[in-house]
Amino acid sequence: MRKTVLFLLILFISLPIVKADEGMWIPALLKKYNIEDMQKAGFKLSAEDIYSVNQACLKDAVVGLGREGSPFHHFCTGEIISDKGLMITNHHCGYGAIQAHSSLEHNYLRDGFWAMSMEEELANPGITASFLVRIEDVTEKVEAILRTKLAPKAQKARIKAIMDEAVKGTNLKANIKSFFAGNQYFMSVYKIYKDVRLVGAPPSAIGKFGGDTDNWAWPRHTGDFSMFRIYADSNNEPAAYSKNNQPLKPKKSLTISLKGVKENDFTMVFGYPGTTKEYLTSYAIDQVQNIENPEKIAIRTLKLETIKASMASSELLRIKYSAKAAGVANSWKRWKGEIKGLKRFNTIKLKQDLEAKFQKWAEVTPKRKLNYANILPQMKELYAQKAEYARAYAYAVEAGIRGPEIIGFINSVNSFLKSYNGKDEKKLEAFYGKIDAFFKNFDLNTDRKIFVKLMSHYIKNSSPKFLPEELKKLEGKDIDKISKKLYNKSFYTSKSRLKKIISKQKYKKLYKGKLNLIAQSITNKFRKEIAPEYYKIDSKVNSFQKAWLAGLMEMQKDKKFYPDANSSFRVSYGKIKGYESRDAVTYGHYTTLKGIMEKDRPEIYDYNVPEKLRELYRTKNYGKYTQNGEVPVCFVATNHTTGGNSGSPVLNANGELIGLNFDRAWDGVMSDMYYNPEICRNIALDIRYALFIIDKYAGAKRLIDEMKFAE
Ligand code: ARG
Ligand code: ASP
Numbered sequence: 001m002r003k004t005v006l007f008l009l010i011l012f013i014s015l016p017i018v019k020a021d022e023g024m025w026i027p028a029l030l031k032k033y034n035i036e037d038m039q040k041a042g043f044k045l046s047a048e049d050i051y052s053v054n055q056a057c058l059k060d061a062v063v064g065l066g067r068e069g070s071p072f073h074h075f076c077t078g079e080i081i082s083d084k085g086l087m088i089t090n091h092h093c094g095y096g097a098i099q100a101h102s103s104l105e106h107n108y109l110r111d112g113f114w115a116m117s118m119e120e121e122l123a124n125p126g127i128t129a130s131f132l133v134r135i136e137d138v139t140e141k142v143e144a145i146l147r148t149k150l151a152p153k154a155q156k157a158r159i160k161a162i163m164d165e166a167v168k169g170t171n172l173k174a175n176i177k178s179f180f181a182g183n184q185y186f187m188s189v190y191k192i193y194k195d196v197r198l199v200g201a202p203p204s205a206i207g208k209f210g211g212d213t214d215n216w217a218w219p220r221h222t223g224d225f226s227m228f229r230i231y232a233d234s235n236n237e238p239a240a241y242s243k244n245n246q247p248l249k250p251k252k253s254l255t256i257s258l259k260g261v262k263e264n265d266f267t268m269v270f271g272y273p274g275t276t277k278e279y280l281t282s283y284a285i286d287q288v289q290n291i292e293n294p295e296k297i298a299i300r301t302l303k304l305e306t307i308k309a310s311m312a313s314s315e316l317l318r319i320k321y322s323a324k325a326a327g328v329a330n331s332w333k334r335w336k337g338e339i340k341g342l343k344r345f346n347t348i349k350l351k352q353d354l355e356a357k358f359q360k361w362a363e364v365t366p367k368r369k370l371n372y373a374n375i376l377p378q379m380k381e382l383y384a385q386k387a388e389y390a391r392a393y394a395y396a397v398e399a400g401i402r403g404p405e406i407i408g409f410i411n412s413v414n415s416f417l418k419s420y421n422g423k424d425e426k427k428l429e430a431f432y433g434k435i436d437a438f439f440k441n442f443d444l445n446t447d448r449k450i451f452v453k454l455m456s457h458y459i460k461n462s463s464p465k466f467l468p469e470e471l472k473k474l475e476g477k478d479i480d481k482i483s484k485k486l487y488n489k490s491f492y493t494s495k496s497r498l499k500k501i502i503s504k505q506k507y508k509k510l511y512k513g514k515l516n517l518i519a520q521s522i523t524n525k526f527r528k529e530i531a532p533e534y535y536k537i538d539s540k541v542n543s544f545q546k547a548w549l550a551g552l553m554e555m556q557k558d559k560k561f562y563p564d565a566n567s568s569f570r571v572s573y574g575k576i577k578g579y580e581s582r583d584a585v586t587y588g589h590y591t592t593l594k595g596i597m598e599k600d601r602p603e604i605y606d607y608n609v610p611e612k613l614r615e616l617y618r619t620k621n622y623g624k625y626t627q628n629g630e631v632p633v634c635f636v637a638t639n640h641t642t643g644g645n646s647g648s649p650v651l652n653a654n655g656e657l658i659g660l661n662f663d664r665a666w667d668g669v670m671s672d673m674y675y676n677p678e679i680c681r682n683i684a685l686d687i688r689y690a691l692f693i694i695d696k697y698a699g700a701k702r703l704i705d706e707m708k709f710a711e
Pocket of ligand 2: 075644647662
């Protein structure tokens with residue numbers, strides 16, 4: 001008996017460790033690498049049902065959400081759920097749009113918004129929705145270009161020519177990205193729609209229930225969804241907003257399942273994960289854990305204190321600052337979670353063990369020695385050089401350029417004026433529009449207080465070598481008092497003063513302002529002394545990173561590698577599953593409306609349940625949106641996801657929509673650098689909660705009628 005146990009134990013230990021559920025896979029390669037695995041785990045469809053260039057498939061119902069100037073950087077994902085181009089994504093993804101349409105008179109952030117007809121749907125110029133047409137491996141073509149002796153600029157032009165050629169004579173757009181740190185290149189071809197209208201959003205008390213306190217946490221009760229509709233021209237093709245545009249007739253829309261899910265059921269997520277760094281060395285992890293994240297957290301803590309106090313003081317300030325605060329708080333909290341998770345699982349040590357093994361392996365043959373033996377020692381040296389720049393970078397960017405808003409604004413005004421010829425009225429008009437947009441959400445006193453806190457921190461903690469000259473002059477002075485003068489006198493802090501001096505073309509006078517000098521001093525310190533060195537080291541690191549990854553893949557021949565997220569389309573799959581957070585603390589896999597009522601605290605802004613929702617609960621007016629007699633709200637699963645995956649469809653084994661991805665659970669937030677299947681969980685909104693809100697809370701039955709439900 002003992003012997004068999006021992007035997008099994010040895011067998012178990014000696015099997016290659018396949019980390020189930022980890023990975024964000026390239027849809028075009030599923031057939032080659034994943035489909036068997038997926039089907040074994042319960043998936044009932046084929047690889048072509050997910051991705052095909054010849055037939056309509058699931059990928060055709062998924063969009064990457066972007067912005068006009070940067071359509072290939074997808075800030076979120078959305079999916080099509082009707083044959084009239086109805087699209088659903090997260091509330092926090094639509095937040096900027098909802099915010100932009102909000103005012104004291106129409107407070108859609110607070111009260112929600114529901115278009116009761118198509119005419120009422122609201123345009124959002126600048127937001128784009130991209131459908132992936134196809135993906136192509138272009139590694140050989142790109143590498144051939146990179147091998148030439150051409151200057152980087154000329155190489156870039158050649159790579160651009162590949163993209164241009166791929167979409168010549170069409171209205172499609174192509175984009176080449178590097179995968180596996182530059183060991184492979186893929187080109188994605190998109191059709192990008194530009195008329196994306198707001199259809200509906202619940203009040204923040206539902207869509208952002210639990211606020212920043214519950215953010216990155218499980219158990220969760222946030223109804224994180226909003227709805228849009230994509231419009232097209234009369235040929236169903238992309239067009240800028242026009243009254244005459246028609247609802248898009250999509251190639252494919254998702255079928256919704258009301259059946260719900262059980263623990264351990266198969267599930268998958270499609271979407272646009274932004275950035276992960278799963279193959280970092282121990283030196284890099286050390287820098288994130290001990291320098292970058294702590295410095296950035298300290299700065300943002302100060303900023304957040306100020307913003308939150310302002311927001312609590314008036315409803316208007318809440319409207320102005322809520323979207324900004326959500327953004328600042330979101331990464332701030334994630335950085336904290338990353339530190340916690342990296343430390344808890346001793347990630348540095350795990351990496352060091354792998355590195356020791358690698359080094360040994362690299363010393364074995366002369367060829368390996370030549371290719372790989374010097375990577376780690378070089379990396380170590382480079383990260384040692386990088387440390388002081390990483391710290392300086394955090395100060396210049398977090399406390400400076402993106403600290404008080406006025407600094408970034410001054411930079412954008414100045415850079416416009418530098419390229420402006422003083423004549424083109426249309427251009428100026430458009431820029432005035434940007435100025436108006438800035439001042440709509442700007443509060444002088446809030447920003448001034450942020451300035452005081454951040455500059456004091458900057459001056460006190462920055463190494464003298466990297467402290468901007470104009471800040472040196474403020475050392476030991478009463479910054480609060482000085483800031484009042486600076487802000488009250490500056491041309492940049494008043495819309496009318498600014499427009500006046502611009503229209504008179506008195507740029508010299510404008511630039512002489514004291515606040516401008518401070519902004520320039522910070523910006524120049526960054527641009528001239530910090531960034532060049534930082535990026536120089538970084539580019540060396542990147543070339544070793546490429547070799548490191550190539551070496552790892554050679555050493556671990558049987559391991560299936562997946563590329564880091566890079567804002568290209570990916571598929572993750574896993575199981576619906578709760579988890580054990582720590583000894584004796586186990587979390588269930590889903591939450592319900594009952595839990596929302598348990599959290600109801602009318603005196604706390606983020607936990608004040610709307611009266612109508614209370615009533616629906618009291619009268620048990622749930623319709624068909626229930627599981628075991630309760631309305632399900634959120635669930636957790638083991639799908640590997642990251643920022644950008646928000647809004648992604650969560651599908652069951654039949655490819656039917658069961659939820660919307662929107663977050664990750666606190667214990668596993670370090671998954672961008674270290675994924676642990678035991679503890680890393682993505683959090684999804686149960687689609688039935690969204691439907692319940694649309695139907696019973698908002699009475700927007702017309703939207704439910706558009707959707708298609710599974711038998
Ligand atoms: N943590 C989620 C993601 O990274 C959701 C953030 C939005 N919610 C918030 N309270 N800030 O984007
Ligand atoms: N909340 C993230 C997003 O907005 C998702 C995540 O980081 O897990 O994409």
